[in-house]
Amino acid sequence: xxxxxxxxxxxxxxxxxxxxxxxxxxxxxxxxxxxxxxxxxxxxxxxxxxxxxxxxxxxxxxxxxxxxxxxxxxxxxxxxxxxxxxxxxxxxxxxxxxxxxxxxxxxxxxxxxxxxxxxxxxxxxxxxxxxxxxxxxxxxxxxxxxxxxxxxxxxxxxxxxxxxxxxxxxxxxxxxxxxxxxxxxxxxxxxxxxxxxxxxxxxxxxxxxxxxxxxxxxxxxxxxxxxxxxxxxxxxxxxxxxxxxxxxxxxxxxxxxxxxxxxxxxxxxxxxxxxxxxxxxxxxxxxxxxxxxxxxxxxxxxxxxxxxxxxxxxxxxxxxxxxxxxxxxxxxxxxxxxxxxxxxxxxxxxxxxxxxxxxxxxxxxxxxxxxxxxxxxxxxxxxxxxxxxxxxxxxxxxxxxxxxxxxxxxxxxxxxxxxxxxxxxxxxxxxxxxxxxxxxxxxxxxxxxxxxxxxxxxxxxxxxxxxxxxxxxxxxxxxxxxxxxxxxxxxxxxxxxxxxxx
Amino acid sequence: xxxxxxxxxxxxxxxxxxxxxxxxxxxxxxxxxxxxxxxxxxxxxxxxxxxxxxxxxxxxxxxxxxxxxxxxxxxxxxxxxxxxxxxxxxxxxxxxxxxxxxxxxxxxxxxxxxxxxxxxxxxxxxxxxxxxxxxxxxxxxxxxxxxxxxxxxxxxxxxxxxxxxxxxxxxxxxxxxxxxxxxxxxxxxxxxxxxxxxxxxxxxxxxxxxxxxxxxxxxxxxxxxxxxxxxxxxxxxxxxxxxxxxxxxxxxxxxxxxxxxxxxxxxxxxxxxxxxxxxxxxxxxxxxxxxxxxxxxxxxxxxxxxxxxxxxxxxxxxxxxxxxxxxxxxxxxxxxxxxxxxxxxxxxxxxxxxxxxxxxxxxxxxxxxxxxxxxxxxxxxxxxxxxxxxxxxxxxxxxxxxxxxxxxxxxxxxxxxxxxxxxxxxxxxxxxxxxxxxxxxxxxxxxxxxxxxxxxxxxxxxxxx
Numbered sequence: 001x002x003x004x005x006x007x008x009x010x011x012x013x014x015x016x017x018x019x020x021x022x023x024x025x026x027x028x029x030x031x032x033x034x035x036x037x038x039x040x041x042x043x044x045x046x047x048x049x050x051x052x053x054x055x056x057x058x059x060x061x062x063x064x065x066x067x068x069x070x071x072x073x074x075x076x077x078x079x080x081x082x083x084x085x086x087x088x089x090x091x092x093x094x095x096x097x098x099x100x101x102x103x104x105x106x107x108x109x110x111x112x113x114x115x116x117x118x119x120x121x122x123x124x125x126x127x128x129x130x131x132x133x134x135x136x137x138x139x140x141x142x143x144x145x146x147x148x149x150x151x152x153x154x155x156x157x158x159x160x161x162x163x164x165x166x167x168x169x170x171x172x173x174x175x176x177x178x179x180x181x182x183x184x185x186x187x188x189x190x191x192x193x194x195x196x197x198x199x200x201x202x203x204x205x206x207x208x209x210x211x212x213x214x215x216x217x218x219x220x221x222x223x224x225x226x227x228x229x230x231x232x233x234x235x236x237x238x239x240x241x242x243x244x245x246x247x248x249x250x251x252x253x254x255x256x257x258x259x260x261x262x263x264x265x266x267x268x269x270x271x272x273x274x275x276x277x278x279x280x281x282x283x284x285x286x287x288x289x290x291x292x293x294x295x296x297x298x299x300x301x302x303x304x305x306x307x308x309x310x311x312x313x314x315x316x317x318x319x320x321x322x323x324x325x326x327x328x329x330x331x332x333x334x335x336x337x338x339x340x341x342x343x344x345x346x347x348x349x350x351x352x353x354x355x356x357x358x359x360x361x362x363x364x365x366x367x368x369x370x371x372x373x374x375x376x377x378x379x380x381x382x383x384x385x386x387x388x389x390x391x392x393x394x395x396x397x398x399x400x401x402x403x404x405x406x407x408x409x410x411x412x413x414x415x416x417x418x419x420x421x422x423x424x425x426x427x428x429x430x431x432x433x434x435x436x437x438x439x440x441x442x443x444x445x446x447x448x449x450x451x452x453x454x455x456x457x458x459x460x461x462x463x464x465x466x467x468x469x470x471x472x473x474x475x476x477x478x479x480x481x482x483x484x485x486x487x488x489x490x491x492x493x494x495x496x497x498x499x500x501x502x
Numbered sequence: 503x504x505x506x507x508x509x510x511x512x513x514x515x516x517x518x519x520x521x522x523x524x525x526x527x528x529x530x531x532x533x534x535x536x537x538x539x540x541x542x543x544x545x546x547x548x549x550x551x552x553x554x555x556x557x558x559x560x561x562x563x564x565x566x567x568x569x570x571x572x573x574x575x576x577x578x579x580x581x582x583x584x585x586x587x588x589x590x591x592x593x594x595x596x597x598x599x600x601x602x603x604x605x606x607x608x609x610x611x612x613x614x615x616x617x618x619x620x621x622x623x624x625x626x627x628x629x630x631x632x633x634x635x636x637x638x639x640x641x642x643x644x645x646x647x648x649x650x651x652x653x654x655x656x657x658x659x660x661x662x663x664x665x666x667x668x669x670x671x672x673x674x675x676x677x678x679x680x681x682x683x684x685x686x687x688x689x690x691x692x693x694x695x696x697x698x699x700x701x702x703x704x705x706x707x708x709x710x711x712x713x714x715x716x717x718x719x720x721x722x723x724x725x726x727x728x729x730x731x732x733x734x735x736x737x738x739x740x741x742x743x744x745x746x747x748x749x750x751x752x753x754x755x756x757x758x759x760x761x762x763x764x765x766x767x768x769x770x771x772x773x774x775x776x777x778x779x780x781x782x783x784x785x786x787x788x789x790x791x792x793x794x795x796x797x798x799x800x801x802x803x804x805x806x807x808x809x810x811x812x813x814x815x816x817x818x819x820x821x822x823x824x825x826x827x828x829x830x831x832x833x834x835x836x837x838x839x840x841x842x843x844x845x846x847x848x849x850x851x852x853x854x855x856x857x858x859x860x861x862x863x864x865x866x867x868x869x870x871x872x873x874x875x876x877x878x879x880x881x882x883x884x885x886x887x888x889x890x891x892x893x894x895x896x897x898x899x900x901x902x903x904x905x906x907x908x909x910x911x912x913x914x915x916x917x918x919x920x921x922x923x924x925x926x927x928x929x930x931x932x933x934x935x936x937x938x939x940x941x942x943x944x945x946x947x948x949x950x951x952x953x954x955x956x957x958x959x960x961x962x963x964x965x966x967x
Binding site for chain 2: 072073369495
């Protein structure tokens with residue numbers, strides 16, 4: 001064996017000695033060819049390819065990422081106003097009338113109901129808490145609305161209720177993320193981002209996706225609820241403030257005149273243009289476009305965000321509080337924004353987490369005040385959109401991130417001084433109004449005490465699928481490729497809720 | 503006797519390969535011998551055998567067709583071309599080794615006969631293959647992109663539908679289950695193919711099951727492979743339909759599950775089974791979208807669209823599959839009547855026109871009346887007074903008219919009531935006086951929205967609890 005090994009070794013050595021530079025070059029030919037081939041293939045890419053005039057073939061989107069695009073199907077609505085009551089409003093005091101719960105008020109919750117359920121704060125065996133509001137049927141639809149919302153009860157025929165929405169999250173942050181991005185974890189684009197990505201924006205001078213907050217705080221989940229996730233960041237929501245400058249740092253700095261700014265931007269754009277001529281990178285064009293849009297926004301945004309020019313009777317109808325941050329101001333702004341072609345307006349109102357830990361979070365006190373705060377503005381929003389012919393082409397969505405328990409909260413197992421309800425996601429109420437929605441409809445029935453759905457349970461994904469449907473998308477086809485697979489807003493779920501569609 | 507007939511018939515797939523072999527061998531020899539002409543005798547002999555074996559193949563084929571119950575339509579071309587192949591083989595033989603008295607045959611060029619035979623043998627063989635394996639057998643493994651090039655794109659299955667009005671009257675099996683099976687399963691599990699010895703074409707086959715026994719365990723979908731295999735992970739070996747085939751939709755799988763869970767009845771109506779309506783939502787025919795006119799218009803060339811966009815108009819197609827467009831002046835508030843001519847290249851396609859907040863005057867009505875398919879027209883917050891608005895009567899599809907915030911005069915209101923399809927007019931913030939009582943419009947009647955809605959102050963507005 002030893003001699004055989006030596007023989008093989010010698011043969012190999014001889015072979016190596018016989019290798020010349022020519023061999024090396026010869027062997028390299030294939031590799032070099034491959035490299036050359038690569039550059040040929042690159043030219044197949046239409047993005048980098050030249051058209052016959054020797055110019056770069058660019059789509060409108062390369063230059064302006066907010067250029068509008070046709071939806072796959074004819075859309076019922078072109079804009080969305082989403083009213084989110086952050087903290088989760090109690091459906092049992094607003095829309096879901098449960099007379100049986102009134103009779104059971106103060107009784108101990110049967111153990112069978114609590115089995116396998118998780119609560120954020122309820123410990124041990126809580127007592128049931130009857131509705132703290134009085135209910136009546138309203139309008140021709142005869143839908144139930146409580147006396148916490150006296151104005152809304154007059155416009156109840158305009159909306160369609162979802163009485164048994166279900167979420168699997170019971171903490172604010174994840175539930176808000178789920179409600180707005182379709183996933184309780186970070187990293188997914190919000191509905192508004194999906195919509196602006198899919199449809200672009202009509203108005204060149206305004207962002208396509210505007211966020212307005214009220215109630216003193218932003219949502220628990222942070223700005224991710226209007227983030228763009230893995231979509232290009234240009235599609236994220238632009239937060240505008242209803243107090244002070246609508247968009248921070250939008251004013252010209254002291255001592256810098258408007259025309260000086262214009263010439264600055266022109267100069268920057270000229271340099272960028274030269275850069276583009278040299279390297280043909282479409283990103284540069286997009287950047288030029290962004291500079292120009294930002295400049296136009298400087299005048300357009302303060303104009304549309306100014307509610308002072310609205311007539312008095314409109315301001316009264318909404319109950320605006322000029323100069324303050326309020327839900328009413330935001331509702332009026334939402335109408336103005338939609339009127340001016342903004343695609344998606346997201347409102348957050350904070351302060352709905354009625355645990356009963358104090359006066360402000362008591363079901364019969366603080367919650368009622370919160371209801372008064374939104375009652376007039378949201379009803380006025382529907383009426384105002386309607387009289388301007390905008391309700392037909394706008395979708396208004398109202399809801400929280402989950403609902404609240406029929407049980408009274410007993411934090412740490414103790415009886416609490418104020419009446420409160422804990423987080424509960426099994427069955428809560430949302431409503432939609434606007435184009436394509438069946439007016440006065442109500443879908444979903446909860447059990448006698450409003451704890452679980454009996455019929456017509458819909459998921460958060462179903463709500464998203466329905467919104468997408470009204471905007472002209474098939475939620476199963478509308479995808480974005482990321483990390484090697486197509487992503488959807490509705491993941492692998494979601495059914496359009498036909499019961500509330502006209 | 504019948505047994506022998508059947509036996510001979512079933513030998514057809516074997517026998518057919520003899521004439522194929524002979525003819526191809528003879529044609530090849532002809533090619534090699536085209537100059538020297540040394541093997542003429544052998545070639546002639548080969549064609550003689552080809553004729554004899556082709557004749558036997560035709561007879562056995564005919565017996566197979568008779569014995570196995572194929573319909574004549576399925577086999578007719580194969581049959582006729584088989585006979586023609588046999589005849590051409592004879593012709594070729596005679597041409598090559600003709601006795602002197604058949605001299606007239608010498609006038610037929612051999613090359614013509616050779617090519618005819620080559621064509622006949624290939625085509626007849628292909629038709630035969632189609633009968634045994636199915637007509638899509640050959641191209642089936644090709645990727646869809648190539649299939650569509652060949653004009654045989656992936657099959658588009660239409661979901662079965664049931665009427666929403668009387669959904670409880672539909673028979674679950676006949677109206678939904680079997681159509682679903684037909685669409686997604688039967689192409690492999692049929693009488694001809696019978697993969698896994700399973701036939702799903704009708705009741706008996708379904709109840710009989712396949713090589714692994716019954717596919718239905720009554721009332722137990724989880725243990726019925728007809729259902730259980732549908733819900734296995736796609737990558738699982740036993741998942742059905744196979745990974746590369748069209749899969750059942752979630753709704754369809756739910757139907758199969760409920761059918762098995764409810765004693766897999768073959769004749770009960772949905773109502774009798776007491777199933778919920780939600781289950782069938784996806785199978786109700788979708789209401790036709792009637793937002794825009796049911797008229798076909800030409801597609802606007804891309805160049806035209808970008809030219810109009812360059813002028814500052816906002817232009818978008820109604821949907822990817824529609825040639826109708828929506829045009830808005832939201833980014834062009836300086837729009838004047840004379841600018842209207844810029845839109846004339848797309849006048850047939852405009853269904854939605856937003857001239858809100860522009861500088862238009864009453865002269866624009868006449869121009870707008872040249873947009874035959876216009877459905878929604880917005881002229882809010884402009885200086886129009888409504889003079890000449892009668893021109894719009896020409897627009898037979900005009901459904902919505904937004905005049906909010908204009909100087910529209912009440913005298914012109916009467917014109918609007920004559921418009922054929924007009925459903926809603928918005929007159930909020932105009933000089934038109936709101937009547938004390940607004941009648942609720944009847945179906946198909948014009949609704950005038952005077953706006954001016956209000957939410958009167960109430961006591962609780964200012965109460966803080």
